[in-house]
Amino acid sequence: MAQSSTSPFFSLEELKQFKSAYETGGLEKVVSLIQRKTNELDSAELNIAVTGETGAGKSTFINTMRGLRKNDKGAAKAGTTETTMEPTRYPHPILPNVYFWDLPGVGTLKFTANKYLEKMKFNKYDFFIIVSDTRLTENYAKLAKEIKQLGKNFYFVRSKIDNDLRAFKLEGVNINKDEELGKIRENSVSNLKQAGIPSPTVFLISNFKVNQFDFPAFKETLANNLDDIKKHVFLLSLQNTTLEIIEKKRKELEKRIWMLATLSGAVGAVPIPGLSFACDIGILITAITDFRTYLGLDDASLQRLAIMAGKPVEVLKAEVKTPLLGEISVEFVKRMLVGSAVVAISVAEAVLNFIPVIGSIFGAGSSFLMTKHLLNDALNELTENAQRVVKAAFGTD
Known part of the structure; x- marks a missing residue:
């Protein structure tokens, strides 16, 4: 969570240092403290891990978060087969210290959830995003519990929601959009609860409709759960x-x-x-x-x-x-x-x-x-x- 202070980016302890620095070293010492903080802002890294089942749209999701399409330079490779067997890093196009990491799906590797985290070097990531385009499986519920035990935040994303709604239309079935989205959300939450996640939140998104469904709320939630400096970096990275x-x-x-x-x-x-x-x-x-x-x-x-x-x-x-x-x-x-x-x-x-x-x-x-x-x-x-x-x-x- 964001740090609590009366000044952006500075802790209460750092604020106390300003007065002491000015009294003992004058303006030069105050400037030194401020310069150090601006350097910290410019060099702050944000590492976001994205995992999910094959074909769930995690590579497209990574591109969307960076404002890219699959044919753009530097775009993550998207496909229906698992192309990632090692963590692959994708930098943001204008903030090179913001990285999205495409991780192999749990089901593609012969690891338990805790071994998966060890293999993927979880400590480097600020938080995890778990993407699925169908039901969220037991593998990912187990992974989420392991992430939680290790003190990291995780977020469940149910992708391709526009495809779910389009399928009804193609079949000639009239639906209430809000009611259907409620059913999808309830089903996803229920599956996670059965797998042992006590109070799961599931974000329903389409990678191609960035202002619809839960995408805006999802971005806001990510920002609100970061400390001041990383929140600053994340918000500036948004398209x-x-x-x-x-x-x-x-x-x-x-x-x-x-x-x-x-x-x-x-x-x-x-x-x-x-x-x-x-x-x-x-x-x-x-x-x-x-x-x-x-x-x-x-x-x-x-x-x-x-x-x-x-x-x-x-x-x-x-x-x-x-x-x-x-x-x-x-x-x-x-x-x-x-x-x-x-x-x-x-x-x-x-x-x-x-x-x-x-x-x-x-x-x-x-x-x-x-x-x-x-x-x-x-x-x-x-x-x-x-x-x-x-x-x-x-x-x-």
Whole structure:
């Protein structure tokens, strides 16, 4: 579960260190602690294990979670026969420290559940996803119990739900969709209870309908069961398929801004013509470039989303109306800073409740506040563009 603190990414103990660090070592020591945390965010790994029966759609599921289709570069190999006999790692296309691991199905190897975990080196994975397109078998119930005993989270996914519903239609049978989904869910839960899982939750999904059935709730559940840093990484890895995902990303990126502003305010050394302070231009360029990638506005992300939504990529690109998608050069950022300098910023904006010492370090005209203001404006502008793209892609109101 997410750690409890009044500041994102920092434990209560780390927050206490800020005041002590400032009192004993000044701003330089505080900056060192913040830099260490930003490095931790950038290098954090997330390893997600996916297992299931042959033909259950686990490779397609891995591709869908990464916003890919089977013919895309780097896609997991999908098929109706078991092609995986060793754990196979698939990195995320824009967050290379997020890995999905395709594990062999339990039934394909002559191991008991506990031996399977040993063979698959379970300790490297943050959690397990167990995929089935029919009834969840006793093998996977046993595997889930072993995972639980070892202190790892696991999630049951019942895939190809759209095929189940389509079968009724092809046979000319009229059904109540919600009632039928309820029956499938009840049957899956009942099977798991009989196999010894006391309170199982089963997510009903289609790998090709990412905004339908339980897929949105499934992603939210995964995020909510991760600690702050890994939750941050996981949310940024999600493809922009809903407005809710974009808003969650905005909130996550907003958490970084005060840290980046502190670094810029403390180590800024590039004089800006017309302004009375120096600012670290490199921090601003990197942040804006990262923001637009995380928000799915780079060319590769727009192309993947267009394929997922079945829309021409030009339709999506037409919704992007911001100069922030052009080259983010030193001169471009300087012009942004000069434009922002006329905005009145009060000293109160520098008071950060979770780190009181920061408010006493920087004044109203500091590069800290200007950087914070500029990055907030850039993030909001990019978020609005990402929202328009998703509305065009999926017809979301």
